[in-house]
Structure formats: structure tokens, C-alpha cells
Amino acid sequence: MTKKPIKSSNGWASLGVKVGVVAGLLGIITSSLNIFAALRRNAPPKNPELEKQVNESAPRIDVSYISMSSELYDLLKQRGAEAAKGQSIFLAYPAVSNEVADGNLSFSDQMLNTDESDDEATEPRIMCLVIQNKGKREALDVRLNVTRLAFNTVVDVREVAGSASEDYESKIREKAIGVDQTSFTLPVSIETGSGVLIPLYITRNPLLISANPNRGWSLISKIAYLPKNITFNDPLDQHPKSVEVRKMRTPIRLDNGVEVRG
């Protein structure tokens, strides 16, 4: 009466041993084959020069900031990127349309604390992010991730030449009444030596040749974008890449170099 369950238990145990042995053998064989394959793969590549060249020619995304006179921005838009190609560096880049550049989104002059004296005369300017590809392969599916800020008032930023200035980003964030995260997918891939201009916000700055070295500026657009990072793909390697966008240092001001002749 008591032997039956013992026999049944022995049967299970023996089946377990058999399955365990077979599984173990299979595991040892597959593991050994994989380790062997991995060791062979980790051996020096057949053509290290090829790998080096592939790495060196990868897309290389580079960013900078340009403060552009509205006159120059309009000129670029009228002329079109194709017409400007080859004529001048970065002025051949297409400007990506967005709500900052296209809408009447800046505050009226009545809201600005302007001084009528010559040295304090100001002008509206468009701050653009320049995204360039300095690599030898095109960058695909380029996406710029930004923080989108909304304002109901002009924000004044004081920058003092040669000493500590206000952190423009903190000042702008502090005055924003709305904050959300958004992104732009560029309509075209960025080829070697090409780039795009992305309007970020509109400012009012002292005139180009102001004698006052302590230049402050005002953010006058109702919407501003603060860039965070750029993601893109390499055509030879479909793993997405990401590049952090640094904060603006002193941007270069670009103006039409032809004087207006009255």
C-alpha cells in the first residue's frame, strides 16, 4: 500500500534527471558555440581602416546661435536658400518656419522702455539656432527638442560687458506664464556642409554700433524656444544619436553688410 507513491516519486525523479541532463547538455553545447563565436567576433576586425573611415565620416551635428537683423532675415527668406547657395556660409541655410518667425507674435513698441537718444536706439532682431552638419554623411530624421515658453510681458535681460551678467535662461523661465515641452522634426535631412536656421525668439537690442558696451536686450516675442537636444540618425547605423544643445554664450550678430544709402 505504501510502496506505490514511492514508485511514482522515483519515476518523476528519474524523469527530472533525464530532462535535466538533456537540457544541461544542450545548454553546454549552445553556450560553448556562442562563446566560441563571440571570441572569434571580438578578434581584430578584418579591415580596421574601413571601420576607422566609417567612424570618421559619421554625421557631425554642430550648433551655434546667431542674432540676425530682421532685414537680413527677410532678405534670406525672399532670396530663398537655393539662390543663396554657394554665395555665403550659413546664409545658404533654409530657415525653418515656426510660430516665432511667421506670426505677429511680438509685443508692440508701446510696451518697451525705449530711450530716444541715439546711443540707446534699438532694433528688433531674430535669435536663431544654427544646426550644421560637419560630417561626411547626411543626418537623417533630425529632431530638435525644446522647451516652449509663453509670455504676457516683455522680459528685460541685462548683460554687462566684462563682468557677471544675468543668466538669460533663468530670467526668461522666471517670467514665463506657460511652459511645455515640444519638438520640431526638420522637413529635410541635413547633408554634408549644410544646415538649417531655427528662429527661437525675437529680441530688441541696441543698434549695431552703439557706443554703450553694457548691452541689455529685451525678449519681445510672446513665444520663445529654449533648445534642449537634437536627435538624428546615421544612414549607416540606424541607432538614434543625441547631441545636447548648450546655452547661448555671446551670440554673433549678423547684419546685412551693405549700408542703406539715403
Next chain:
Amino acid sequence: MERSRASAGSIILTLGLGLLALGIGLTIYNFRKTPNAQSYQKQEKFLKQLDAAEPRFEFGYGPVNLDLFRNSQAKGRAAENELLAYPVFENEVAEQIRKNLPPITPDLKSLKLADPILREIAASARQNKMRLRQVTVICLIVKQVGQGKAASVELDVDRIALAGAVEMYDATFITGDQDLGEDQLRRYRSKEARQTFSLGVMDTGDAMIVPLFIANLFESLDESVESRQITNGIAFIPLTIRYRTINQVERQISADPALSSPIYFEK
């Protein structure tokens, strides 16, 4: 005895299944890591295309604020702003700026004038009624933006020795009709000679800032005379870029189209 046999059986089963799981895991890992043949073919095809790729040049021309120029001159590729983070070509203008010899800003009171329009501001300067408003260095930025590498890149220029100071209304006044005052440099030259600046090998993304001449803008303290921008000493007028492709084919392009659309680079 029976119990120990049963527990040995379950240990062997667990161990065996564990080894099988390890084998399956390693297979999946290896499969994901192994580069496929298609990827290598794509890479090889791309590199073959790259071997035949041509260089392509773009120009940036215009006045660069003296501080920005000095930053590029001192730091080259590490300069503050990426748009001007390139090496400066060493020529007579670059040397003058580095040494301030002859002075970057001339003494307006005693300056030899070639352009008669400047007599008025010189007279005003002698009465201490003029001040310097800004100094710019007019530069040509040569940038190689093609996929291919350019060898032996050379910039041909005309070296102009000015007979005295001339008015440079804006940076477009270096080409065109001398009688209409559009080519101030050649109009008031005392000597002119062809020179070649050797820019070396330029790979994708490489660029060089070539200083051409210095311009000083003077303005009146009492607004009794008009502001004038002047140039004196040595000036270079860019003509053509010549280079060799990787396949040793010689090419040249004119710098002239860039000279009619100057851009101010300001701080």
C-alpha cells in the same frame, strides 16, 4: 534514500534548465551583436562613393568686429563662437593686428590722405572733434563643405599698397567701376601685385579666416561733419580659389560673387 534521490533529480533538472537558459540567452545576445553582411556592404559602398566625392567651397565675406577677430586669432578652433571658430591665415594684415604695428587705428590728424573726401574729417580731427566709433577687419572666410578632401588650396589675391587713406563706405567698395568710386582700393593704389595665399589641405568642415584689410569708423563729436570709415596701408582683394581634388584634378572658382553680399559679424 528515496528523498535524497528525488532532491538530486530536482537539482540536476534545475541545473540543466539553467544551462539551457544560458545557452538560449547567449544565442540571442550573439545574434543581436553580430553585424550583418548587408551593413558591411553599405559601409563599403559609402566609402567608395566618398573616394570619388568632390570638395565644395563656400565663402563668407564682410567686416568682423576687431574683438571677434582677435578671439579667432588667439584661439582658432577654440574661439568663443562656432561661426568664427577657425584658424586665421597669417598675412601682413594679421601681423599688423597682432603687433599693432603700424597702429591699427591711424592718427587722423597726421594721416596721409589719398581720397579728398577725407579732408573734412582730418580737419575736424585736428580740432579734436572726431572720435573712433568702431574698428572692423574685413575678412574672407573660406570654408570647405563638400564630402571630398581638397589638396593644395590656394587663394589668389591682388595686394594693394594704398597711396594714402581712402574712404571705405562699406565692404562692397572693393570691386566694380573705379570711376564710380566702387573700387576704392585700386583707384587709390600706389602699387599692385598678384600674391598667392597657400591654405593647405582642407577636409570637410575645415575653414580659414583670411584678413583682407582694416577699416576704422570715425564720427564727429558735434555732428559738424559726416561719419567716415577709412582704410589705409595694405589691402588684399580676393580673386580665385584654386585646389586639387583627391583624384588630382585641378579646379578653380571665383571669389567675386561673395564680395557683393557682405555680412557684418558683430558682438
